[in-house]
Amino acid sequence: MAQRAEQHRASDSRGAISIADVTHGFDGESVLTDVSLSVDRGETLAVIGPSGTGKTTLLRLLSLFQRPDEGTVAIDGHDVWERPERDRLAARRRIGMVFQSANLFDGSVHGNVSYGLRIRRDWRDRLSGWVSALLGSEIEPQVERALAQVGLAENADRNVGSLSGGEAQRVAFARALAYDPDFLFLDEPTSDLDPRNTAVIEDAIDAAREDGLGVVIATHDMHQAERIADRVAVLLNGEVIELGPAERVFENPRDRRAQKFIDGELVY
Amino acid sequence: MIALEPTVLSLLGAFPFDRVYVESIIYVSLYVSLTAVVLSTLASIPIALGVGFTDFPGKGFVIAVINTGMGFPSVVVGLLVLFLVSNQGPLGPLDLVFTKEAMIISQFVLAFPVITGVTLAAVTSVEDGVRDAAYAMGGTRVDVALVTVKEARYGIATGILAGLGRAISEVGSVLIVGGNIASADGTAITRTLTTAIQLEARQGRFDTALILGAILVTIVLSINAIVLRLGGGRV
Numbered sequence: 001m002a003q004r005a006e007q008h009r010a011s012d013s014r015g016a017i018s019i020a021d022v023t024h025g026f027d028g029e030s031v032l033t034d035v036s037l038s039v040d041r042g043e044t045l046a047v048i049g050p051s052g053t054g055k056t057t058l059l060r061l062l063s064l065f066q067r068p069d070e071g072t073v074a075i076d077g078h079d080v081w082e083r084p085e086r087d088r089l090a091a092r093r094r095i096g097m098v099f100q101s102a103n104l105f106d107g108s109v110h111g112n113v114s115y116g117l118r119i120r121r122d123w124r125d126r127l128s129g130w131v132s133a134l135l136g137s138e139i140e141p142q143v144e145r146a147l148a149q150v151g152l153a154e155n156a157d158r159n160v161g162s163l164s165g166g167e168a169q170r171v172a173f174a175r176a177l178a179y180d181p182d183f184l185f186l187d188e189p190t191s192d193l194d195p196r197n198t199a200v201i202e203d204a205i206d207a208a209r210e211d212g213l214g215v216v217i218a219t220h221d222m223h224q225a226e227r228i229a230d231r232v233a234v235l236l237n238g239e240v241i242e243l244g245p246a247e248r249v250f251e252n253p254r255d256r257r258a259q260k261f262i263d264g265e266l267v268y
Numbered sequence: 269m270i271a272l273e274p275t276v277l278s279l280l281g282a283f284p285f286d287r288v289y290v291e292s293i294i295y296v297s298l299y300v301s302l303t304a305v306v307l308s309t310l311a312s313i314p315i316a317l318g319v320g321f322t323d324f325p326g327k328g329f330v331i332a333v334i335n336t337g338m339g340f341p342s343v344v345v346g347l348l349v350l351f352l353v354s355n356q357g358p359l360g361p362l363d364l365v366f367t368k369e370a371m372i373i374s375q376f377v378l379a380f381p382v383i384t385g386v387t388l389a390a391v392t393s394v395e396d397g398v399r400d401a402a403y404a405m406g407g408t409r410v411d412v413a414l415v416t417v418k419e420a421r422y423g424i425a426t427g428i429l430a431g432l433g434r435a436i437s438e439v440g441s442v443l444i445v446g447g448n449i450a451s452a453d454g455t456a457i458t459r460t461l462t463t464a465i466q467l468e469a470r471q472g473r474f475d476t477a478l479i480l481g482a483i484l485v486t487i488v489l490s491i492n493a494i495v496l497r498l499g500g501g502r503v
Binding site: 063065089093095096097099101103104105106115116120172175179 | 395397398400401402403404405406407408411415418419
């Protein structure tokens with residue numbers, strides 16, 4: 001009951017994104033079952049669990065890629081999927097997402113980082129934006145600031161083909177931050193990175209949280225979750241089996257399977 | 269360059285053909301083929317995007333039809349277009365038989381499946397993650413489509429140029445619907461490089477036919493060179 005209350009803790013508060021009683025699957029097979037959780041602005045929630053347990057599906061539902069089969073996804077207390085398409089687009093534009101792969105567009109670092117800013121203009125502004133781009137654009141400070149946050153301030157003109165894997169992922173992070181989202185969702189963003197690039201990303205996550213973003217990171221690296229998360233959700237076979245403050249979950253998990261997973265044992 | 273010009277002109281003057289005649293044939297070929305390819309491209313890209321990223325009943329059949337169309341015999345296309353534009357056909361009132369417009373229609377039909385098929389392959393090869401990234405940043409369906417087209421631009425360009433190659437080197441359908449007509453003053457009306465070569469060879473004027481053939485080969489080689497250059501091993 002206490003866990004249930006925790007799950008619904010911020011579901012109707014302002015400045016929060018939440019999912020409630022969400023069940024979702026593919027081809028008749030359930031991936032998530034009755035999942036409820038929320039994240040406030042200014043906090044980091046880590047979703048941990050073994051591979052194939054539904055972490056990516058959960059993040060895609062939070063990012064409004066798909067409507068859940070059952071349950072609700074709400075921002076600031078409003079069920080997003082009950083709103084008109086225009087409102088849903090506005091909601092999506094409050095979210096930044098970084099995937100396990102960088103998924104950069106062909107072209108320059110600048111082109112990637114400025115993309116989110118450019119598509120937020122209407123078509124008339126986009127046309128005038130192309131003109132101002134030739135003269136020096138007003139979006140430059142935002143692009144420069146986002147690149148500086150991941151230590152790539154001097155790299156705007158580089159072609160993405162010349163970036164290392166770590167640099168590419170840092171550009172993907174800057175790209176998601178450039179348009180000042182309220183929420184940032186990260187799907188195992190450092191799983192392919194070396195310790196140095198991982199540290200840069202983790203510092204940027206901390207900075208984003210301090211700037212007031214609500215951050216959800218899916219990871220199977222428990223040490224990373226311990227380092228950066230305020231709260232932790234343990235996901236197993238599509239169910240949230242543990243949810244609470246990071247310190248409490250790692251030191252005194254209530255669920256036996258969560259305890260086993262944290263201890264490094266195989267759980268099913 | 270200025271000094272070379274009289275030399276080139278004198279060389280052209282030495283060839284055994286009427287320069288105005290040949291220039292008008294080149295013009296008709298390029299006008300018909302380029303117009304048909306521009307129209308095919310405008311139709312092909314949205315259709316390729318729609319087929320590529322939408323699930324609907326009969327999608328496999330549509331793709332099979334597009335692929336079959338890439339190798340469809342041009343004389344059969346010419347025959348069908350002739351029925352379409354003939355007096356008894358649905359476009360009969362437009363009086364298009366033996367006109368450049370009828371030739372454009374037949375070349376449109378020939379180029380369309382080539383451009384659509386290659387574009388479809390190019391856009392579906394764009395990684396899902398790239399489209400997901402555009403969507404996740406707040407892109408609309410149009411934004412995601414534009415990103416996809418940009419990512420697939422080399423493949424799409426290859427498709428367009430392959431369609432142009434198919435159109436400009438084709439003889440059967442333009443002969444049927446165009447009629448291979450030249451005016452009394454010796455300028456081509458519906459005569460293209462391919463149909464002119466066929467006519468000149470049949471009348472025993474092999475030197476003129478060879479010159480026209482060399483011009484056609486040069487144009488087709490140029491198109492292929494552009495395809496290779498754009499592809500750069502990526503497509």
